[in-house]
Amino acid sequence: MYAEEIAMPKTGYAPENARSATQPTGLASTEAGAAGYAGLDTWADAQILSAILHGQQRAIAAVGATLPAIAAAAGLAADAISGGGRLVYLASGSPALVSLGDALEIPQTYGVPRNRIVLIFAGGDAIFHNLTGAEEDDGAAAERAVADAALGPADCVLGISASGSTPFTVAGLAAAKAAGAKTVAIASNAGCPLFASGDVQVLLETGAEVIAGSTRMGAGTAQKAALNMISTLMGVRLGHVHDGMMVNVTADNDKLRARAARMIGQIARVDDKAAREALSRTGGAVKTAILVAAGAEGPDGARALLEETGDNLRRALDRLSGR
Structure with a gap:
């Protein structure tokens, strides 16, 4: 019925x-x-x-039609973070709001330092309270923001625009590329101006919206999915995911501390009490706590193992077990 x-x-x-x-x-x-x-x-x-x-x-x-480009974008992002650079979200209007959710989750979910995630949005923080369209047309403002952020070869910039012709985003990505940053252009129209500045071009061919021009709908959904995939694959490539678990999570509330204890118990094969003790000994650092629970010589020994293995938990566990 x-x-x-x-x-x-x-x-x-x-x-x-x-x-x-x-x-x-x-x-x-x-x-x-x-x-x-x-x-x-x-x-x-x-x-x-x-x-x-x-x-x-x-x-x-x-989104499914552009997986190779999404993988390439995630590779650039991971290279930037692992190399000491920053991941930058450049957008205006609805794409900025979509980008915000992805960007703010990365430090929480994958433990990436907050100063390594940069937001360059048309209108700045004011758009979180009052989203207007005029700022989208100000390409010069984007160029100034890119200059103020001192972007360079170590950084990766994601430029997101449904049309691919938004002046703020187009000018900003061009300025970032000129500064030597790696660039990813994400848009829904083939041959759009934004793609001219993208080292990687992610074409999300969402077509006409149900409500013509309301790109917060289909295009926005595709943008969210693509950004989720880029940032998640980046986290995997950085070694912050183990068996589908976020082992570099910032466990700063009861829910996340309980999740961290479950991960420690599951990976190190210890009970909840031992898992929580290891988490306490390491100051909440989950990867380090897993290694301590698995038999590393205290937090310092666990941290040394992670440093030797590029912060990759799987390789650190293999080394600890002699594999």
């Missing part, structure tokens, strides 16, 4: 036509309307929501 209620409308909507409406010549796909959504405002709620859901599903499918 419920499945029937949310089924696509029999008239007025055709998924295959979601990108096919006649549009002015040269109009970006992210700005286009689609014939399949004609009359949408007259549909039943379940039909509207079904169309929106289909748009989200198309967006996720678009």
